[in-house]
Amino acid sequence: MDISYIINELGEDREQYFGSVAPPIFQTSMFAFKTTAQMREALQNEAEVPFYTRGNNPTTTILQKKLAALENAEDALVFASGSAAVAAAVMANVQAGDHVVCVLKPYSWTNKLLNLLLARFGVQTTMVDGSEVAHFEAAIQPNTKLIYLESPNSWTFEQQDIAAVAALAKKHQLLTIIDNSYASPLYQNPIGMGIDMVVHSATKYLGGHSDTVAGVVCGSKEMMRKIFHSEFMTIGAVISPFNAWLLLRGLRTLPIRLDRVSQSTAEIIAYLEKHPKVARIFYPFSPSDPQYDLAQKQMCKGAGQFSIALKAETMEEVERFCDGLSRFLLACSWGSYESLIFPACTLYTSENYQNNVLHWSWIRFYIGLEDPQVLIADLEKAFAKMNTPVAQP
Numbered sequence: 001m002d003i004s005y006i007i008n009e010l011g012e013d014r015e016q017y018f019g020s021v022a023p024p025i026f027q028t029s030m031f032a033f034k035t036t037a038q039m040r041e042a043l044q045n046e047a048e049v050p051f052y053t054r055g056n057n058p059t060t061t062i063l064q065k066k067l068a069a070l071e072n073a074e075d076a077l078v079f080a081s082g083s084a085a086v087a088a089a090v091m092a093n094v095q096a097g098d099h100v101v102c103v104l105k106p107y108s109w110t111n112k113l114l115n116l117l118l119a120r121f122g123v124q125t126t127m128v129d130g131s132e133v134a135h136f137e138a139a140i141q142p143n144t145k146l147i148y149l150e151s152p153n154s155w156t157f158e159q160q161d162i163a164a165v166a167a168l169a170k171k172h173q174l175l176t177i178i179d180n181s182y183a184s185p186l187y188q189n190p191i192g193m194g195i196d197m198v199v200h201s202a203t204k205y206l207g208g209h210s211d212t213v214a215g216v217v218c219g220s221k222e223m224m225r226k227i228f229h230s231e232f233m234t235i236g237a238v239i240s241p242f243n244a245w246l247l248l249r250g251l252r253t254l255p256i257r258l259d260r261v262s263q264s265t266a267e268i269i270a271y272l273e274k275h276p277k278v279a280r281i282f283y284p285f286s287p288s289d290p291q292y293d294l295a296q297k298q299m300c301k302g303a304g305q306f307s308i309a310l311k312a313e314t315m316e317e318v319e320r321f322c323d324g325l326s327r328f329l330l331a332c333s334w335g336s337y338e339s340l341i342f343p344a345c346t347l348y349t350s351e352n353y354q355n356n357v358l359h360w361s362w363i364r365f366y367i368g369l370e371d372p373q374v375l376i377a378d379l380e381k382a383f384a385k386m387n388t389p390v391a392q393p
Contacts, residue, residue: 001069003186007251011065025245026050026058047228054236055228060244066251067206070185071198073218075225077232078244082181082201083109084237085215089177089197090114092227094145096122101139102148103130103160105357107179107201110150130160131291133168140172149195150179152295154334155307155344155364157182157282159291162298166194181205181335186258187300197223204335205303208250208257212243257337257369261304264372268365271376272308277321277383279361282307304367305334310386315345315360317386322363324382327375334366339375341365 001010017024031050033039042049050056060078068076079085090113094100102114104127114125124143128135136147147169151159162178169176177197178190184205190198200206202214217227232238239247269286272278281288284295285302295302312318322330328341344358367375 003070003255006066006069007254010069011062023059023062023245023248025241026053027241028057029053046233047225053241054238055233057241057244059241059248060239063244063248063251066248067185067200067202067216068218070251071180071218072189072191073198074221076216076218077224077227078202078239078247079215079217079232080237080239080243081213082107082199082203082215083113084235085199085201085217086110086177086179087113087117088227088231088235088237089199089217089219090118090146090148092223092231093175094118094123097143098123098146099141099144100125100146100148101136101144102127103150103153103158104128105153105156105158106148106150107154110148110179114148130158130165133161133164136165137168140174144172144174146175146177148177149190151188151190151298152182152284153179154182154305155282155358155362157284157289157306159284159294159298161294162188162190162195163193166190169196170194182303182305183299184254184258184303186255187303188298191218193298196220201335202247203333205254205258206250206335207247208254208336209246210333210336210338212246212250214239214243214247258301258303260369261367262301264370264375265302265304265306265367267372268367268375268379269306271379275383277311277386278308279311280309282309282362305364307362307364309359310361310363312361312386318343318345318361318363321382321386324385325378326381327370327378328365334364337369339366339368339370 012023030052042051046055050058064076064078100114102125126139128139149160151162166176176195178195180188180190180198181201181204197219200216202216269283272281283306310318322341322343328339331340332342334340342364344362345360
């Protein structure tokens, strides 16, 4: 299936809703039946038939079909957040006494899930440097059930050799899960490389408008049914019909948004690579990146997120740079139309993050849909303010 068919037509039966070009929002909590036999049949097949919106809703079903097709998966489930999707995918496949191997520096809430929440219930996790497949193999124990990847991650953008890790997991009969939020289904397809399940923070590129929070799990129909009947229905972290509709709207423009973001990011990276105030750039598609060849091998293009290390003597210099930007918003997410920064120095008083992992001089950028030359001019002004202390009243 071609991408344009998936995002514009797949799963949409316009004759069923009066020829409406945009699918309707089935804003209902439940569905009624004419007979007890119909109700019984629907209840027995709740994963396929609308019965109660916590389990199945026609608006969400259209979205799930599109997301599964984009990831070359048999099926998908959509959740109320990316962290809910990650938690359900992992929890459905481990129990007390099991062991997980996870790449270092994953999404902060994935780290909490594995090393705090699940640890309370007897699930052990070993964190490994994912740059070498041998590191995963060395960490495998007799009770290992799962290998969890995030390639690239969303701060320092380390990658894993996805196909090689998938082959290792199959050799040891282990399940694999990867967070593919950074690359999106358009720029990286892990299932084609042998991964079992793909998760996304759909809040990012898939939504693309900073107006909804959601998560996705893609995989085999058998695995999606397993998750549906356990964590999905039991915990109930499901997406609302309206938010599912917002994601459908976001998918319509995903290819053109990503193309613009990728092109603009390349221009801004080229500018930053030459700037004397930039000590380092973390970006998989930068030729100076140590994993540049791997990025070329398993991703189609570079996306819009990267980090820099500023040449700064103090945290105050970093703050002056950040506060001097007017076209970049200070915010925590990414993947939408607006350009953002997330300074690591803001984490140094937060209980939810590990202060020692990220240096205070690091700043994560996301490049949106603005003119790249406008953003570069904004950066120039902010760099000029780094060494100019604010006058005290």
